[in-house]
Amino acid sequence: MIVNLPSPHTKGFISFEEVLYRRRSVREYRNEPITLYHLSQLLWSAQGITSEFGYRTAPSAGALYPLEIYCSAENVEGIDAGIYKYDPFNHQIACVKFGFYNKELYKACLYQPQVADAPLVIVITAVFERTTKKYGSRGIRYVFSEVGHVSQNIYLQATALGLGTVAIGAFEEDMIKDILNASEEPIYVMPVGVPL
Numbered sequence: 680m681i682v683n684l685p686s687p688h689t690k691g692f693i694s695f696e697e698v699l700y701r702r703r704s705v706r707e708y709r710n711e712p713i714t715l716y717h718l719s720q721l722l723w724s725a726q727g728i729t730s731e732f733g734y735r736t737a738p739s740a741g742a743l744y745p746l747e748i749y750c751s752a753e754n755v756e757g758i759d760a761g762i763y764k765y766d767p768f769n770h771q772i773a774c775v776k777f778g779f780y781n782k783e784l785y786k787a788c789l790y791q792p793q794v795a796d797a798p799l800v801i802v803i804t805a806v807f808e809r810t811t812k813k814y815g816s817r818g819i820r821y822v823f824s825e826v827g828h829v830s831q832n833i834y835l836q837a838t839a840l841g842l843g844t845v846a847i848g849a850f851e852e853d854m855i856k857d858i859l860n861a862s863e864e865p866i867y868v869m870p871v872g873v874p875l
């Protein structure tokens with residue numbers, strides 16, 4: 680199943696400097712849904728296409744775009760719970776499988792409670808070969824750098840929307856891949872919710 684996301688907004692309500700100042704890792708969330716508009720903005724901030732030439736919100740070495748964004752939506756208004764994959768070309772999400780998977784992700788993230796409690800969990804994954812086939816082993820470093828750019832975009836967009844997130848690096852990679860049905864390598868897990 681494909682879900683069309685609302686068109687991204689390119690104007691916000693607080694200044695960029697204030698977003699930088701307010702950004703914090705947030706690990707406690709209200710038991711509240713987030714909206715489809717929130718999900719749309721977060722995914723667009725991660726990998727949205729912002730140019731007729733295909734360039735995106737985050738930079739990429741050689742514009743090779745090795746990253747893929749998944750999410751586990753447990754409490755997002757307007758969509759059924761499930762694992763979804765972002766399609767930046769059409770600003771859509773495609774359902775990988777329906778169901779509630781945050782408890783599984785929580786176990787894979789070494790039982791970090793913020794993962795179980797969040798209405799949405801974003802996972803940034805990578806296909807290293809897209810970059811290493813051009814840049815060799817240096818491309819590995821490039822891919823990790825790109826994940827940092829994307830993660831920071833998600834942090835800042837979440838902050839601008841009044842949401843909270845945290846970049847999680849402590850997890851069992853194979854468990855995350857199984858939960859997502861993904862062949863890509865997971866690099867960061869980012870639960871998102873309304874701060875408590």
Ligand SMILES: Cc1cc2nc3c(=O)[nH]c(=O)nc-3n(C[C@H](O)[C@H](O)[C@H](O)COP(=O)(O)O)c2cc1C
Nearest residue numbers: 702703704705706788791793845846847848849850
């Ligand atoms: C590479 C990396 C891995 C991280 N892994 C985790 C993690 O597994 N769990 C977690 O709660 N926070 C994790 N964090 C978030 C840091 O704990 C957090 O950024 C740090 O405490 C500074 O707080 P701030 O982000 O609010 O400025 C990670 C951050 C980075 C950069």
